[in-house]
Amino acid sequence: MTENTADTAPDLDRLRAGAPPRNHDARTIAALTANPGCARRGVLDAAGVDKDAVARHLGFGTPFGQSQFALARGNAFEAQVKADGCAELLTLLRDRLGLAVAEVFYDDLAVEDGESREARHARTRRLLARALDSAEGTLFDHPMLRLDIAGHPAYLEPDVIAFQLGGRFHVVEIKSFAVVDGQAEPEQVAAAARQAAVYVLALRRLVAELGHDPARVAHEIFLVCPEDFSNRPSATPVDVRPQLAVLERQLARLTRVRDILADLPPDLSFALDEGLGDAVRAVGARYAPECVSGCEMAYFCRDEARACGATGVLGRGVRDDLGGVDTVGAALALARGTAEPPAELAETAALLRTAARLRREALGGAA
Amino acid sequence: MSVLSALARLEAVDAGRARPLATVRHCHLADAPLLMVPLRLAGEAAAPLAVLLGTDRADPALLVVPQPRNRDLRFAFAAELAKVVLEHVEASRGAAEPLGPGRDGEERVRYTGAPQILVPNGGGAAFLRLLGRSTRFRRTEGPHAVEAAVPALGRWLTWFAERRDRPGSSLLLALTDALRLHWATGQSALEDANLAALLGWIDPPAGLDGPAAAARAEDPLRCPPAGPATDPTFDNEVLAPAIAAWDASGGDPRAEARLRAALESQLVPTWDAAWHAVDLLRALPPGASVADRWERDRDAFTLFHAGFAEGVPQARRDSAVAAARRLHRLERAQEEYDARRAFDDPLVMAEYRLTGQAFAGTVAESDPTRLDESGKRPKLRPRVRIATPDPVRLEPGATVCSADRPALKGRIVESGAGDVLVELTGGLGRKLVPEPGAVPAEGDRVCFTSVVPGSFGPARFPESADTPWTHGGPPAEYVPTDSDAAEEWS
Numbered sequence: 001m002t003e004n005t006a007d008t009a010p011d012l013d014r015l016r017a018g019a020p021p022r023n024h025d026a027r028t029i030a031a032l033t034a035n036p037g038c039a040r041r042g043v044l045d046a047a048g049v050d051k052d053a054v055a056r057h058l059g060f061g062t063p064f065g066q067s068q069f070a071l072a073r074g075n076a077f078e079a080q081v082k083a084d085g086c087a088e089l090l091t092l093l094r095d096r097l098g099l100a101v102a103e104v105f106y107d108d109l110a111v112e113d114g115e116s117r118e119a120r121h122a123r124t125r126r127l128l129a130r131a132l133d134s135a136e137g138t139l140f141d142h143p144m145l146r147l148d149i150a151g152h153p154a155y156l157e158p159d160v161i162a163f164q165l166g167g168r169f170h171v172v173e174i175k176s177f178a179v180v181d182g183q184a185e186p187e188q189v190a191a192a193a194r195q196a197a198v199y200v201l202a203l204r205r206l207v208a209e210l211g212h213d214p215a216r217v218a219h220e221i222f223l224v225c226p227e228d229f230s231n232r233p234s235a236t237p238v239d240v241r242p243q244l245a246v247l248e249r250q251l252a253r254l255t256r257v258r259d260i261l262a263d264l265p266p267d268l269s270f271a272l273d274e275g276l277g278d279a280v281r282a283v284g285a286r287y288a289p290e291c292v293s294g295c296e297m298a299y300f301c302r303d304e305a306r307a308c309g310a311t312g313v314l315g316r317g318v319r320d321d322l323g324g325v326d327t328v329g330a331a332l333a334l335a336r337g338t339a340e341p342p343a344e345l346a347e348t349a350a351l352l353r354t355a356a357r358l359r360r361e362a363l364g365g366a367a
Numbered sequence: 368m369s370v371l372s373a374l375a376r377l378e379a380v381d382a383g384r385a386r387p388l389a390t391v392r393h394c395h396l397a398d399a400p401l402l403m404v405p406l407r408l409a410g411e412a413a414a415p416l417a418v419l420l421g422t423d424r425a426d427p428a429l430l431v432v433p434q435p436r437n438r439d440l441r442f443a444f445a446a447e448l449a450k451v452v453l454e455h456v457e458a459s460r461g462a463a464e465p466l467g468p469g470r471d472g473e474e475r476v477r478y479t480g481a482p483q484i485l486v487p488n489g490g491g492a493a494f495l496r497l498l499g500r501s502t503r504f505r506r507t508e509g510p511h512a513v514e515a516a517v518p519a520l521g522r523w524l525t526w527f528a529e530r531r532d533r534p535g536s537s538l539l540l541a542l543t544d545a546l547r548l549h550w551a552t553g554q555s556a557l558e559d560a561n562l563a564a565l566l567g568w569i570d571p572p573a574g575l576d577g578p579a580a581a582a583r584a585e586d587p588l589r590c591p592p593a594g595p596a597t598d599p600t601f602d603n604e605v606l607a608p609a610i611a612a613w614d615a616s617g618g619d620p621r622a623e624a625r626l627r628a629a630l631e632s633q634l635v636p637t638w639d640a641a642w643h644a645v646d647l648l649r650a651l652p653p654g655a656s657v658a659d660r661w662e663r664d665r666d667a668f669t670l671f672h673a674g675f676a677e678g679v680p681q682a683r684r685d686s687a688v689a690a691a692r693r694l695h696r697l698e699r700a701q702e703e704y705d706a707r708r709a710f711d712d713p714l715v716m717a718e719y720r721l722t723g724q725a726f727a728g729t730v731a732e733s734d735p736t737r738l739d740e741s742g743k744r745p746k747l748r749p750r751v752r753i754a755t756p757d758p759v760r761l762e763p764g765a766t767v768c769s770a771d772r773p774a775l776k777g778r779i780v781e782s783g784a785g786d787v788l789v790e791l792t793g794g795l796g797r798k799l800v801p802e803p804g805a806v807p808a809e810g811d812r813v814c815f816t817s818v819v820p821g822s823f824g825p826a827r828f829p830e831s832a833d834t835p836w837t838h839g840g841p842p843a844e845y846v847p848t849d850s851d852a853a854e855e856w857s
């Protein structure tokens with residue numbers, strides 16, 4: 001660990017006011033890469049604060065529920081693909097992708113009675129070391145991986161398979177959304193790629209720790225999804241290099257949270273008490289509409305951003321169109337000519353004034 | 368997005384209500400459109416759960432799949448849905464009006480009507496496309512046989528979905544899209560995708576302002592989602608037990624009635640909201656070119672309807688040349704659509720005025736009888752000088768036409784701060800003196816633009832057989848296969 005995190009670690013623990021750090025999983029780690037410019041999120045995540053509990057306490061809970069039908073479908077598909085030592089998966093990799101998968105060892109690393117996460121991780125590590133030395137065909141199911149998030153180890157239990165072929169590991173991610181005529185919903189593919197990148201990174205770090213070249217974990221992952229309207233699995237290779245780059249950058253940022261903390265009140269804490277709202281507001285946010293699908297704090301931050309008239313709540317496009325003018329009031333004042341623009345906004349102001357005049361004319365002076 | 372629409376959003380925030388983005392209606396609304404509110408089973412690509420549909424707002428029909436995982440029940444649902452859609456197609460087409468012989472000498476006709484389908488949002492339209500995709504390859508005989516109406520439904524839904532890609536087509540409309548074309552809210556585009564929230568900004572219920580009405584619309588308990596995705600809490604607490612009870616009862620009608628009632632409770636609020644949206648749109652006067660675009664829709668409908676019996680194949684995916692042609696057609700349609708809307712609506716023309724491709728002002732000087740005698744024969748070339756505060760970005764020589772009377776054409780002679788000199792070249796009559804009223808007089812308000820509807824050149828693409836190898840070479844002709852027909856739908 002770097003010195004930075006050693007310094008900030010006690011501060012981060014204090015921020016949680018004694019609550020245990022929230023467990024990260026690939027979904028939450030992948031979510032770290034959304035809105036990387038937000039200090040509020042950076043601090044809350046680095047400290048492992050339970051953002052959902054915070055938002056609820058503040059009266060802004062988000063309904064992030066999942067339908068049992070979706071869960072059942074996902075589980076059934078995964079069970080099917082993994083049945084009989086991943087028989088279907090192997091056939092798929094052989095036939096569709098033309099991979100020469102010969103003899104394959106299948107190791108299910110799922111939890112054994114009373115085993116701690118640390119012990120499971122150690123077992124994964126042992127088996128992985130052996131596989132790396134032998135370079136034999138191997139399928140690891142339910143490996144227990146670890147990734148340090150701002151100095152805290154986060155254990156990852158992927159529903160994922162690490163698959164070694166010709167001395168290289170590939171991550172296989174099983175998802176139950178359909179690929180119809182070779183196309184799937186782009187947001188779902190993007191989310192899956194972000195999650196898979198987390199596994200690739202965790203696996204690479206482990207491989208490096210074991211003294212091997214991290215490049216033995218391929219940046220190409222296999223996405224296994226139902227094909228068309230059937231339960232038949234299909235495999236699609238996805239290059240997750242862009243997601244990896246964003247993820248690494250963001251994780252590095254989290255370890256620099258100290259810089260952000262330095263500017264915050266020294267006794268700041270996110271305890272679930274009456275001071276919580278002020279504590280959260282003390283850390284600057286950068287709300288954008290996309291937050292609603294990626295961050296538990298979204299409704300709180302939206303309310304705050306709306307209350308101060310931030311143009312960002314209308315979307316990045318609108319903000320850009322307004323030449324970066326931050327508040328609705330300021331932009332309207334420029335458009336109505338009631339405020340003198342600073343020199344750097346002269347052009348934006350002229351454009352807004354013309355736009356206001358054109359709207360007035362077209363709407364017959366009603367605007 | 369543009370500065371103009373961004374400003375409209377700011378005004379909406381300020382006013383606590385949506386602000387207009389249009390002064391006329393830019394889409395066609397049929398007298399009796401078929402409204403469909405579909406729901407899909409969570410976690411599945413195209414497993415229908417229910418649809419509330421009809422042309423009469425007081426009397427919707429509710430179709431339900433009591434066990435959405437049961438293939439036979441799905442196809443029974445598809446057959447029922449097919450009946451409604453096919454009836455709507457036949458009921459809407461009207462008479463075949465003769466158009467006289469075409470270039471090939473064959474008599475052409477066009478139906479006086481066409482079917483229109485409305486859905487609450489883009490998700491609903493995407494779901495109909497997938498439903499079409501999952502039913503159109505079904506065979507009506509042999510193994511996996513289904514009712515004849517099922518593949519017919521699939522082909523019609525596929526056609527509707529493809530027409531929706533064409534800018535300006537009104538055959539399949541997502542109401543959120545239609546509303547957003549005409550109003551700007553004080554929230555983001557993402558939030559506008561919620562029909563109830565969008566309506567809350569445009570026409571909030573008494574006692575509420577836009578933000579309050581939109582906030583209420585975001586609570587799934589008070590305002591169930593408009594589909595096709597259901598509220599997860601509803602799934603877990605209401606739907607799952609109701610389906611389990613139906614299963615356990617062996618299909619008992621009382622259990623089915625309970626299941627239907629549960630689904631209806633989720634659908635009715637959206638049904639009402641959708642008709643509310645229709646009312647708001649209908650209250651706007653139609654733009655001048657709406658009828659033209661609907662005529663293109665009727666052309667496409669007449670063509671597809673006529674070829675339906677022969678079964679024009681609809682491939683799973685376009686070949687490279689077909690895809691490029693299609694893209695070109697769509698781009699062309701988009702340009703034409705944007706331009707025509709600008710001529711119909713001063714608020715859309717304002718977009719071009721803001722970017723300097725159009726300008727409006729008052730005629731300061733007019734020389735209506737000016738002749739150009741530089742050539743062999745004199746030509747009538749009147750000049751008008753227009754005082755305008757607009758930020759004109761048109762170079763000398765640029766051709767322009769009048770927004771109010773596109774036949775009146777001209778050329779920019781000079782353009783300086785606050786003033787533009789235009790030489791008129793067309794739309795003046797055939798003599799050496801202009802028709803009375805053709806040339807704008809001093810003091811007239813005028814608007815000129817370089818935007819010309821239909822200015823996009825014709826497509827130049829290789830014939831299918833000459834597809835370059837970089838694009839996969841000549842495509843094999845698409846023939847539906849047995850495996851298409853046998854495709855699982857589980």
Ligand code: SF4
Binds near residue numbers: 034040286288292299
């Ligand atoms: S919701 Fe708030 S805390 Fe979360 S990323 Fe957005 S602005 Fe930051």
